Amino acid sequence: MAQISSTEQPNMKQVDLMTLNIQQLSTLKQQLDQELSLFQESLASLKMAQTKFQNSGESLEKVGPDSDGKEILVPLTGSMYVPGKLHETNNVLIDIGTRYYAEKDIDAAKDYFKRKIQFVTEQMEKIQILGLEKSKIRDAIVEIVELKLQQQQN
Amino acid sequence: MSEDLQRKIQSELDSFKNTQKELQKAISTRQQLDSQLNENMIVKDELEILPKDAKVYKSVGPVLIKTELVEARQNVGKRMDYIKKEISRVDDLITSIEKKQDVHREALQKLQHQFQQAQVKAALHA
Numbered sequence: 001m002a003q004i005s006s007t008e009q010p011n012m013k014q015v016d017l018m019t020l021n022i023q024q025l026s027t028l029k030q031q032l033d034q035e036l037s038l039f040q041e042s043l044a045s046l047k048m049a050q051t052k053f054q055n056s057g058e059s060l061e062k063v064g065p066d067s068d069g070k071e072i073l074v075p076l077t078g079s080m081y082v083p084g085k086l087h088e089t090n091n092v093l094i095d096i097g098t099r100y101y102a103e104k105d106i107d108a109a110k111d112y113f114k115r116k117i118q119f120v121t122e123q124m125e126k127i128q129i130l131g132l133e134k135s136k137i138r139d140a141i142v143e144i145v146e147l148k149l150q151q152q153q154n
Numbered sequence: 155m156s157e158d159l160q161r162k163i164q165s166e167l168d169s170f171k172n173t174q175k176e177l178q179k180a181i182s183t184r185q186q187l188d189s190q191l192n193e194n195m196i197v198k199d200e201l202e203i204l205p206k207d208a209k210v211y212k213s214v215g216p217v218l219i220k221t222e223l224v225e226a227r228q229n230v231g232k233r234m235d236y237i238k239k240e241i242s243r244v245d246d247l248i249t250s251i252e253k254k255q256d257v258h259r260e261a262l263q264k265l266q267h268q269f270q271q272a273q274v275k276a277a278l279h280a
Contacts, residue, residue: 093211096197096200097196097197097200098193098197098230098233099212099213100197100201100210100212100221100230101210101211101212101213101218102200102201102204102208102209102210102211103208103209103210103211104208112200
């Protein structure tokens with residue numbers, strides 16, 4: 001229990017937490033706290049990305065061949081709209097990143113968002129597992145610090 | 155003598171702090187490059203799976219410009235090469251800054267040791 005797993009980085013040594021002094025332990029705890037808050041941040045932004053992809057995927061459900069010619073309001077600014085007509089509703093333009101846009105038909109677009117959501121979800125799961133591991137180590141450190149403090153008092 | 159030592163410690167401490175700042179800057183550049191490389195990799199994968207006749211546009215300011223798929227693939231590939239080069243350059247920079255930091259840290263420790271000894275001596279004489 002009192003050992004840090006070294007599966008992620010091969011150049012990391014296994015360290016028995018009991019051999020560290022309180023100073024070292026608190027530094028380690030600080031580091032872990034920082035990492036954990038970074039994980040929380042990443043999870044939040046991944047969650048945001050996931051929602052965006054989900055929303056885009058859902059709005060694709062509303063366009064199809066039968067929406068050709070339908071009227072829409074196109075935003076010119078945040079508060080000004082002009083009427084327009086939908087045209088060529090079988091294809092959509094998708095922002096694939098680094099300022100590139102690709103034209104896809106509805107099914108390919110749906111598939112794109114499905115893949116993206118899956119990708120983001122996988123990343124989130126990975127981070128959650130890592131975070132769980134780190135917080136376990138953090139708890140172990142806190143326990144050992146308390147133990148050492150008790151030993152000092154006796 | 156003691157004032158001289160203090161001045162030395164101060165200047166050493168300043169340069170130590172400067173290298174720390176440099177290191178921080180290099181590390182954040184490195185992280186930025188890393189995320190750029192990741193994004194480009196994702197775009198490259200996406201471009202690879204597009205059919206040959208797919209229409210691809212590049213946004214330049216407020217307009218979309220039509221580009222050939224082959225060209226887009228080449229551009230992304232080139233950018234990835236450039237970013238990889240930058241990453242190895244920044245990695246070298248980080249190692250050299252870390253070395254510099256170690257030198258300053260050692261010098262600082264030595265000076266502090268000297269300072270403590272001087273204080274002990276002064277206390278004995280007093």
